[in-house]
Amino acid sequence: MRTAPTILHLDMDAFFAQAEQAAKPSLRGKAVVVGGLGPRGVVATASYEARVFGVHSAMPMAQARRLAPNAAYLTPRGGFYRSISEQVMGLLRELSPLVEPLSLDEAFVDLEAGGAAWDSASARLAGERLRADIRAVTGLTGSVGLAASKMLAKIASEQAKPNGLVLIEPGTERALLAPMSVRTLPGIGPATGDHLRRAGITTVEEIVEAGEDELVRLLGKAHGHGVYAMALARDDRPVVAEREAKSVSVEDTYDVDIHDRLRIGMEVQRLADRCVRRLRGAGLSGRTIVLKVRRYDFSTLTRSETLRGPTDDVAVVREAAARLLEGVDTTGGVRLLGVGVSGLADYTQEDLFALAQAAEAEALEGAGVDDGAEGGEGEGDVPGVKDAEVAERRWHPGHDVRHAEYGPGWVQGSGLGRVTVRFETPWSEPGRVRTFRVDDPDLEVGEPLPLVRPPGVGPGAASAGGVFG
Numbered sequence: 001m002r003t004a005p006t007i008l009h010l011d012m013d014a015f016f017a018q019a020e021q022a023a024k025p026s027l028r029g030k031a032v033v034v035g036g037l038g039p040r041g042v043v044a045t046a047s048y049e050a051r052v053f054g055v056h057s058a059m060p061m062a063q064a065r066r067l068a069p070n071a072a073y074l075t076p077r078g079g080f081y082r083s084i085s086e087q088v089m090g091l092l093r094e095l096s097p098l099v100e101p102l103s104l105d106e107a108f109v110d111l112e113a114g115g116a117a118w119d120s121a122s123a124r125l126a127g128e129r130l131r132a133d134i135r136a137v138t139g140l141t142g143s144v145g146l147a148a149s150k151m152l153a154k155i156a157s158e159q160a161k162p163n164g165l166v167l168i169e170p171g172t173e174r175a176l177l178a179p180m181s182v183r184t185l186p187g188i189g190p191a192t193g194d195h196l197r198r199a200g201i202t203t204v205e206e207i208v209e210a211g212e213d214e215l216v217r218l219l220g221k222a223h224g225h226g227v228y229a230m231a232l233a234r235d236d237r238p239v240v241a242e243r244e245a246k247s248v249s250v251e252d253t254y255d256v257d258i259h260d261r262l263r264i265g266m267e268v269q270r271l272a273d274r275c276v277r278r279l280r281g282a283g284l285s286g287r288t289i290v291l292k293v294r295r296y297d298f299s300t301l302t303r304s305e306t307l308r309g310p311t312d313d314v315a316v317v318r319e320a321a322a323r324l325l326e327g328v329d330t331t332g333g334v335r336l337l338g339v340g341v342s343g344l345a346d347y348t349q350e351d352l353f354a355l356a357q358a359a360e361a362e363a364l365e366g367a368g369v370d371d372g373a374e375g376g377e378g379e380g381d382v383p384g385v386k387d388a389e390v391a392e393r394r395w396h397p398g399h400d401v402r403h404a405e406y407g408p409g410w411v412q413g414s415g416l417g418r419v420t421v422r423f424e425t426p427w428s429e430p431g432r433v434r435t436f437r438v439d440d441p442d443l444e445v446g447e448p449l450p451l452v453r454p455p456g457v458g459p460g461a462a463s464a465g466g467v468f469g
Contacts, residue, residue, distance in 0.1 A: 001236060002148040005123045005167050006112040009145040009153035010092065010130065013162040015105035017047035019084055020074055020398060022139045022451045024410060026422055026430035031055075031071035033064050037397065038255040040335060044076055048162055074398030080448040081105075084138050091133050095126060098239045105142075108150055110239035120169060127165050139426070139451035147173070149235035151186055173233035178205035185230045192219065207231040248282065249290065249340025250274045257296050257333030264330055264337070265322065271339040272321045276314040284344045285310035289320035292338035293328050300336075301328055310345040317341065395419040395438060400446035406434065408446050414438060427453035 012018070016034040021027045031050035035043040041061035053068040065073070085104040092099045092107055096114025101107045111117035116126045127144040134142050141163040145156025148170045155177075156166040168176060177184070182202060183193045196202070199218055201210055208231050216224030229235070250271050258264050268291065279286065287310045294300045303324040307316065321339050395401070395414040401421055402408050409423035412433060419438050424431025426449055436443050 001170075001234065002112070003170055004112070004117070004119050005146040005148050005153075005170060006110065006117045007147055007150055007153045007239060008095075008109040008111055008123070008127060008130070009147075009150070009157040010088070010107050010109065010134075010142050011145075011154075011157045011161070012088065012105035012134075012140060012142040014045055014047050014051075015140075016045035016076060016081055017050070018140050019081060019451070020072075020077075021047060023080075023426050023448065024398075024422070025424050025426070025428060027072050031068050032074065033061075033068065033071050034074050034076055034398070035061055035064075036253065037061060037073055037075055038253075040253050040255060072398075075396040077399060077448065083448070084140065084451070087137050088134055088142070091130060091137065095130065098241050100239045100241060108153065108239045113239070120167060124165070124167050127167070131163075131165065137452065149173075149233070150237050150239065151230060151235040152176075152233065154186075155180075155184060177231065177233055178203065178208075180204050182207060185227060187223065187226060187230070192223075195219070204231045247290070247340050247342035247344065248275060248279045248284065248286065249292075249338055250278065251292060251336060251338030253294075253336045254334070257335050258337075259330075259333045261330065264334060265325060267337050268321050268325050268339060269318050271337060272318045273314055275339045275341060276312060276317050279312050279341055285312040286341035286345065287311075287343035288341065289317055289324065290338075290340040290342060291321050291324035291328070292336070292340070293325075293330065293334055294336035295330065296333040296335060298335075303327060304342075306343065310343065394445070400448050402444055402446035403434075403436075404442035408449060419443070425449050426451045 017032045020032055020034060021030075029049065030047075031053065032047040033043055033050050033055055034045045035041050039062065043055060043057050043059045043061060043064050045057055046055040046059075046064070050064075050068050050071050053071075055064045055068050055071070061073070064071070081104055088105075089099065089101060089107065092109050095116045096109050096111055098110035098113040099107055100109075111123055111126055117123035123146045127146050131142060131144055134140060143157050143160040143162060144165040145153040145158070145160055145168075146165070147153040147156050147168040152168050152173055156168050160166040180203060181193075182188050182196050182204060183190075184204065185207075188196070195218065196207075199210075199214075201207055201218075207215065207228065212225065212228040215228045218224065219227060252267070252271065258267065288304050288306045290302060290304045292300065292302050305320050305324055307320070311317070317339070395411045397411055397413055399411050400408065401411055401419075403421065403423070406421075406423045408425055409421045409431065412420040412422050414420065417438055418435050419440075420433060420435045421443070422431050422433045
């Protein structure tokens with residue numbers, strides 16, 4: 001392990017919620033919850049103000065509403081978050097060529113590889129400078145952990161939250177870890193943690209006291225050795241610049257259980273199309289087709305089929321997904337469907353099976369199988385929905401709009417043929433609220449504005465229509 005704390009872990013603070021607060025002055029300092037807003041939606045991120053009420057990520061949205069009924073509930077804006085993430089990752093790559101992104105808002109950086117740090121003082125300076133740069137470029141805050149290993153850098157960033165920096169000096173790791181819960185260590189989830197608790201092991205120090213042989217007996221050879229090494233603060237994992245994707249998948253959760261077998265089949269076909277678009281967009285192909293079905297009773301089934309060679313042919317993926325569905329009992333209804341491709345490669349083989357299925361793919365297209373839209377829980381056309389209802393659904397809470405007279409704003413809510421909009425920008429004072437018909441010709445979907453005010457743009461620009469067009 002290293003002798004200097006030159007591995008940095010960055011974790012943006014409540015990323016989605018913080019970005020929404022930065023974009024919407026009226027929500028700053030208030031409880032904000034981002035996630036799926038349907039009956040089966042879950043929380044993606046909760047602001048620190050919402051966490052006070054017990055709201056946290058992965059919580060069912062219905063439970064979050066009970067805990068924090070007065071919070072602002074917004075649907076995610078994936079493109080907006082990705083654009084901010086790209087800015088942040090760009091700043092990380094200025095520090096080092098070895099940047100390992102874990103998600104949109106989290107990454108490891110090897111400061112030593114980029115010559116940005118070589119001891120504790122230079123590492124702390126690099127971390128503080130990074131936090132300042134992130135604030136200047138994005139307007140957001142992030143927490144930084146610095147240590148001699150990835151495991152400890154991540155623990156340090158968690159201790160630094162929110163908006164802080166923690167550096168773990170080499171040689172102090174064992175004393176720091178000793179009183180911590182076993183769940184602090186990577187690879188120990190709820191089930192393993194409970195298993196260790198039943199054996200009388202609840203802290204990292206107790207893992208060390210139990211000894212390696214006991215950990216192997218309790219957890220198995222590979223897992224036991226790994227957990228024991230982590231408890232001793234041994235972690236030699238390098239920062240890996242390019243993390244290869246293991247699979248490409250898409251899934252949708254439905255607000256109402258789907259019982260009709262034909263509809264289920266059409267949804268699987270639509271998901272297969274979306275999955276292939278993502279696969280091709282990444283320049284990949286894959287050998288194994290995976291179908292995921294979560295039934296009415298929350299039981300989740302996964303079925304897979306491995307092809308003779310990698311493919312990115314939509315007809316092949318559709319046909320394989322349809323065959324997998326034939327073996328799944330959906331009598332009681334399904335609440336989630338997903339299609340994925342694994343065994344990835346960066347090339348394709350000529351597959352005679354694909355040619356044999358081309359005619360059936362064309363027939364499905366001719367039958368009106370919807371191509372589907374990216375993102376969103378349960379998106380897709382629903383037969384029999386009136387045009388007015390479709391128009392109303394496009395005004396998602398939290399999303400950007402623009403009015404010909406009032407300028408840019410965001411949707412506070414919609415219903416009964418009306419949409420309520422608050423007109424403000426990231427650099428204005430909290431704006432006024434106005435209500436329009438959902439089909440108002442002067443109201444249109446808008447683009448996200450930068451969180452940091454561009455040069456020459458005044459703070460009161462929110463009320464000036466057409467300034468940002």
